[in-house]
Amino acid sequence: MRPLFSIEKVPFSAAVLGLVAILSTGFVTFRPNRIAIGDAVHLVRTRGELWIVVVLFWIALVILCSLRFNRRRRILLAGLLSSILLILLMITAGKHAAIITEEYGTIARVSLGPAFWIGAFTLIIILTDTWQSCGKGKSPVVLLVLATAAAAAFLLISGRFDMLSIMREFANRRERFFSELITHAALVVSSVGLSLALGIPLGLLAHRKKRFYNPTFFTLNTLQTTPSLALFGILIPILAAATLKFPFLTEMGVSGIGTAPALIALTAYSLLPVVRNTYTGFSTVDPAAIEAGKGMGMTTSQLLFRVEIPIASAVILNGIRVSLVQAIGLTAVAALIGAGGMGVFIFQGLGQAANDLIMLGAMPTILMAVFVDSFMGGIIFMMRPKGLR
Amino acid sequence: MISLQQVTKVFAGRTAVDGLSFDVEDGEFCVIIGPSGCGKSTTLRMINRLIPVSGGVITIGGKDITTYRAEELRRQIGYAIQSVGLFPHMTVAQNVGVVPRLLGWHQTRIRDRTGHLLEMLNLDPGIYSAKYPRQLSGGEAQRVGVARALAADPSILLMDEPFGAIDPITREALQTEFARIQKELRKTIVFVTHDIDEAIRLATRIIILREGKLVQHDTPENIMTNPAGRFVTEFIGTDRALKRLSRLGAGDYMKKAPSIADSEPLQSAARFLLEHPYLWVVDRNGRVLGWLDKNDLEGAEPTAGLAMSCLDHRTAAVTTESTLKEALSRMVQQGIRSAPVVDRKGALLGEIRMEDILEA
Structure with a gap:
């Protein structure tokens, strides 16, 4: 039996x-x-x-x-x-x-x-x-x-x-909640966007020219291991000094606290996953395929867009995914230097010993991260070229 | 015609190719061979400008190749390499169609051409067109690689050990097929290998290189009968006579074969065996089943069916495209004095006899 x-x-x-x-x-x-x-x-x-x-x-x-x-x-x-x-x-x-x-x-x-x-x-x-x-x-x-x-x-x-x-806390701050949510999302999107614009060419450069590999990854690894609080802190005097020296920065809205240092720090943190995965993605392309493509008369850009990027795209997208999730979490800390975002409620809650207020800031941050992670997972799954599945 | 004049290549102070001059006539199958590091691949890659020359001139049809744009030049020349380098994210059909797409061919023309080429390389387009490279065996991938090199119907083909990474049996089959295709297409081929058997089998002319210098440039027959010095002699090896057999086609030495259907009674077999020392036994489709000689008749009932020695035509028979070397190897393997020649379906066409091989 x-x-x-x-x-x-x-x-x-x-x-x-x-x-x-x-x-x-x-x-x-x-x-x-x-x-x-x-x-x-x-x-x-x-x-x-x-x-x-x-x-x-x-x-x-x-x-x-x-x-x-x-x-x-x-x-x-x-x-x-x-x-x-x-x-x-x-x-x-x-x-x-x-x-x-x-x-x-x-x-x-x-x-x-x-x-x-x-x-x-x-x-x-x-x-x-x-x-x-x-x-x-x-x-x-x-x-x-x-x-x-x-x-x-x-x-x-x-x-x-x-x-x-937690909902009572929300009801008291309804408008603020939504505006901070938008600030949070905007910070994430713009910092990851910036890191893509910088990181993908940087990753490609590290792959193409081996002598750029070590300096690039040394810098990015160092940045990545710097505690976020410290990095946000360091940027305050640096940016403050910069605005004193170059007044036009102030006109552009740059100051020691607020969006500018947050954006810089968040972009810096988002760079490593993007650069690392771009590098890895391009490295997975079989050198024989490149040799064959060249031998058949493909130009460098044809090779890049028709062979290398399609093969590397899944790995690069995964880097973007990691960057996004990481940026969502780190943006919460950026509230400390006055950049806004869900961190505002977390730090208010900490100050008032009001756990539910902390929750009001933390819960949406977590949900946002989970949602973006699964969304990107779905995109990557659907975009994966058939031959590589 | 491809012509190299005093071509030299220096890599970081080391001379890889040293004052090399030779011509490859149109329609010629030129095999460049030599030990590893002799500069054979470098020479090949200089012809389509994957490597720039350090000195000397390469012309194609009388025109210096540096007057073309490198990409333009390469699109006019087929290129196949040992590691194949199929694009993993593209189907077999898309892979074959790469160069035609670069040349801006019309979709339908590309599709027709792709199908035609896959058929030519014995890959059923219905099955293989939509497959991806990772679903192919090594031999299949190599065929696709060759089809891709032929896609835009270039008059020149450069091949760098294209059959180097596959098992010996598949390699031999591919060589046979490729020899057949070349007979039809008459491309100008420059083919690099380190396998002297492959060179002797396929080449119309062989170039032997040593340390970047030309040692001998001649037909396979002349190289075997008149090797230029000890290096070439040692390179060809001691089994020159045997190697020669790989240049001779079974089709040219095939004789009529005595045969009998397996449905016949023993009596008629006995009658035949008065004239022939042995008989091939075939089924009603003409497929070889085995053979029969006088020993098989002894003690058998005259009315009984045929008691033959069985033979599997897949392991014992050769085709008209096989070489005498293969035929000889089959005979030795099976312990028979003649090998049946069959068509694709296994039907008996004739036989190759040991004495003919010895006289060839």
Whole structure:
């Protein structure tokens, strides 16, 4: 007889860990006012009775991950259950917050606790595993992820989470939030754009002329290992001195703090992945292909555009992807030197010991990074030349 | 005609090619051979200006090659190399069509030409056109490389050990095919190799180089019968007689072969064997199945079917395009005194006899 149980290691451990976490630590934190010390509220103590559904679904998930049956179906089902649970966790927290706010008034704050975060994290791990193990037919998983994101967005817009502390922080800063979000995105796009304009020719140069290789990568590696805070700091006096010496810089809007130093530092950090991957990409082109192309009468630019770039493009795009994700994270630090962006809320939150304000800055930054990463991944996958797949 | 006059190449103080002069007539298959480092590849690459000359003049059709734009010149000359260098992101058809596209041919003309060339190199266009280089075997990739070099129908072909990196059996098959193609196309070919057998088999003229200098420039026959000095003698090796066989085509030495269908009774075989020492046994499509001699008749019932010695035509037979050397090697391998000659489907066309090889 075939055994009834067969444990799928990753999703099973994640599900068990998640179940233990959501039951044993605080699901939400209750605070009588915004900066008071909080009390942990366990899942089973949350109001609105939805917790029962959460626990039942979660137990079902654990059992599912240990049962033996059609592997693909089990994996997809685990993914589906995780998505549902993720949405349920949000609804449970939102509902609890709504009930508490009704009882205690708007002074009281309900914020998300460790049980929520660890639980959500383990569910995302199971979803990632579903993506990894479902093999070739990924369309159901893509659909699932899109549906989950759509459901979360719908709940957000429809006001289900409005009474959660993080959303209360958002409501107080709605306009600022969106303007900083745009600033953040603009900083990322312009710095990565600049690093492309500089980095791709630089990578090509390092590949074509070997004597440029060492100086280029020595400089970029040094830059990359400089702590971002230090680099932002160093740029302030340098730019300040420059504006004193060349007044036209001031007219152009350059100053020691603000956008200019941020843009310079962010571009510098974005350069290494772009240059490195451009170099590597061009190095993967078989020298025999170049020799043959030349021998057949291709000009240097024909070789570049018809042979080298198409072959190198996937690796270069991956460098751009790394640069983008890295720049999204680093831009948060740029708020320290007055460049704006989501870091504004993070540093305000740090100053006020208001965790939810920190979250308001951090969450969109993380989501932006995850989104850009998967978006670029999709682009790279679709653009990969068929012969190289 | 390609003509080199006192061509010299110096790399960082080291002379790779030293005052080299020779002519390659139109339609000639000129093989440049020599030990590694003798400057043969350098010489080839100077002809299409991948390497500039340090001294001397190279002319094609009487015109100095430096008067052309390098790219223009190269588009007029086919070029195939040992490492093939197919473009991995392009299909086989796109790879073959590279030079025609550079020359601005019309799409349909490129497609027709590509299909024609793939067919000529025994690659079914229906199967191979849409394949990518990484889906090809070494031999297939090499064929595509040759097709690509021929794409724009250049009158001159430069080939740098094009069959060097493939296994001996595939190499021999490719050499046979290429010899057939050249018979048809009559290109002017400059071909570099370090394999003397390949040179003797394919060349109409051989140039032997040593340390950048020309040692001997002559027909394969003359080089074998009249080697210029010890270097050439040693280079050709001790099996000169055997090497000569690789220049002789099986088709020219083929004799009629006595054969019998396998459906015939033993009696009629016995009748035949009065006149012939042995018989080839073929099936109803004429495919060789084996052979039969008097020993096979002894003790057999006169009415019984044929009890023959079986032979696989794929391993034992040769084609009209094979060389006598291959025929001899098949005979030795199979322990037979004559080798059947078959067509592509394995049907018996004739035979090559040991005594004819010895007299050739």
